[in-house]
Amino acid sequence: NAGVTQTPKFQVLKTGQSMTLQCAQDMNHEYMSWYRQDPGMGLRLIHYSVGAGITDQGEVPNGYNVSRSTTEDFPLRLLSAAPSQTSVYFCASSPSPGTSGSKTQYFGPGTRLLVL
Amino acid sequence: GQSLEQPSEVTAVEGAIVQINCTYQTSGFYGLSWYQQHDGGAPTFLSYNALDGLEETGRFSSFLSRSDSYGYLLLQELQMKDSASYFCAVIGGADGLTFGKGTHLIIQP
Numbered sequence: 001n002a003g004v005t006q007t008p009k010f011q012v013l014k015t016g017q018s019m020t021l022q023c024a025q026d027m028n029h030e031y032m033s034w035y036r037q038d039p040g041m042g043l044r045l046i047h048y049s050v051g052a053g054i055t056d057q058g059e060v061p062n063g064y065n066v067s068r069s070t071t072e073d074f075p076l077r078l079l080s081a082a083p084s085q086t087s088v089y090f091c092a093s094s095p096s097p098g099t100s101g102s103k104t105q106y107f108g109p110g111t112r113l114l115v116l
Numbered sequence: 117g118q119s120l121e122q123p124s125e126v127t128a129v130e131g132a133i134v135q136i137n138c139t140y141q142t143s144g145f146y147g148l149s150w151y152q153q154h155d156g157g158a159p160t161f162l163s164y165n166a167l168d169g170l171e172e173t174g175r176f177s178s179f180l181s182r183s184d185s186y187g188y189l190l191l192q193e194l195q196m197k198d199s200a201s202y203f204c205a206v207i208g209g210a211d212g213l214t215f216g217k218g219t220h221l222i223i224q225p
Contacts, residue, residue, distance in 0.1 A: 031212075033212045033213075035215075040124075040217060041217060042203060042215040042216055042217040042218050043159065043203070043213075043215040044215070045212050045213070045214070048212045058212065059214075090158060090159070092212075103147060103149060103164040103166070103207065104149075104161045104164070105149075105159075105161065105212075105213060106161070107158040107159050107160070108158060109157075109158050110158055
């Protein structure tokens with residue numbers, strides 16, 4: 001199993017550009033989520049999904065969109081990049097809440113984004 | 117809402133024991149998790165407590181007191197490779213984890 005994969009690893013954008021951060025998992029996990037990590041701020045939840053076709057907002061959703069058309073993929077879209085979105089983005093997955101192992105989230109390697 | 121407090125930095129000596137504390141305020145609570153993150157890496161799961169008491173996994177142990185909204189991570193026989201950031205995180209419901217801001221553990225030889 002590859003686990004949780006993210007692409008790209010690094011990206012530089014200009015203000016106003018849009019892009020999609022890709023996330024895929026091969027563990028058949030129902031739950032997937034996106035976090036951003038900024039220095040001194042820990043990880044903050046952007047959006048999450050409890051299954052294909054279902055998404056919801058986390059703590060810091062503004063400026064981001066998500067969709068979940070398959071169990072495996074959960075892309076994060078930046079609509080119009082801003083310098084405040086410079087961060088490290090982590091995708092995570094876990095089995096359905098309430099199931100064995102659901103307490104463990106598996107994180108991808110992260111995408112480092114710089115917005116100029 | 118949910119908030120977690122943990123020290124920003126802890127220093128310890130190789131071979132010693134260190135405890136990292138976490139207090140939380142949550143509107144819902146299913147359990148407290150701990151994650152380790154090395155510089156430049158991704159968080160990795162260490163432990164989870166849903167009930168009061170101590171959970172032990174090798175050199176790492178985690179404790180929870182639900183009545184005190186308090187938990188800690190205990191690392192024994194510290195090794196240089198344990199130098200990392202440690203995050204406590206609350207599972208409050210179906211909306212994922214809420215993380216503390218992390219504790220940077222510095223280990224001195």
